Amino acid sequence: MYNFPNLIDTWDQSVLHLRDQGPDLNVSEFDYSLWALVHQTGTQAPDLIRDSFDLTLETIEFIVSRPIEDMELLASGTMLSFTMVADESNFLKILGRRDYNKLVFLSRDDHHEYDAAYWLLMNRQASKDLMRTTQIFGVGVDLARAVANATDTQLRHLAITSQAKFVLRFDQALIPQILENSNVLSNAHLKRVVQSMRNRGGRAL
Incomplete structure (x- = not known):
């Protein structure tokens, strides 16, 4: 694995090979706000987040155990982490x-x-x-x-x-791996990109 100064930009760039455009700040800020909502609401009402975002209580417990600032490490400016299911x-x-x-x-x-x-x-x-x-x-x-x-x-x-309910576009089991390897480009980050590109509303394209 290789070290990079800003991991989220690194894996974003792997998507940008498809289109010669940079990450969009509005997209990344909205994605960050969704992760922050999961973190903040999950602290007080984990069952609500489980039902609204289709996350397991174990995943929610892990997310809320991290500083809310870490949620920015999960946000992307090229592909939203969540999509609506409907x-x-x-x-x-x-x-x-x-x-x-x-x-x-x-x-x-x-x-x-x-x-x-x-x-x-x-x-x-x-x-x-x-x-x-x-x-x-x-x-x-x-x-x-x-x-x-x-x-x-x-x-x-x-x-x-x-x-409509929001659903994660990649396997939630990757979340701990992504956050715990925030300074390296790991297989978890690459899997996230591939799964997000293939999945729409929780269904493979």
Whole structure:
């Protein structure tokens, strides 16, 4: 194994060989926020995190045992660690409707902020590059295109009306190996990249 000053950038670069673009700060910050949510909520309500992110209690216990700053070591700017688990056709149906609530911004519902942020981030990425968006989020090109063409109001309406569970895109057994080898490029990091590229919503592409 080889030492690198910044491991997350190193394994990100292995993905970037597919596309000549750098990691996106908005993507990495959102990914970090999801890991931080798992860490923070897992401390108080591990059962909720188990059900919402499909993680075992053993994995959650390990995560919360680490400093919250370590969660940044798990975040990536090229592929989100988590993807939504749901039938994409349902999202497409909702986005295809024109009778959505155009006053959704008046509904102050903090429970859907992460969902809204997820869709708005996808919109920003898909507006620039559809195929890269399918890699970042682990979604199909039809959904990426529909999200790119949607308005902010439509996406916030989608976040409120269609809830989906987040699921890890790689084997959670790799998490301890990644964190415990944060200064080296290990097989765990390479497996993470390969598994994340192959899996969409917990299902192999």
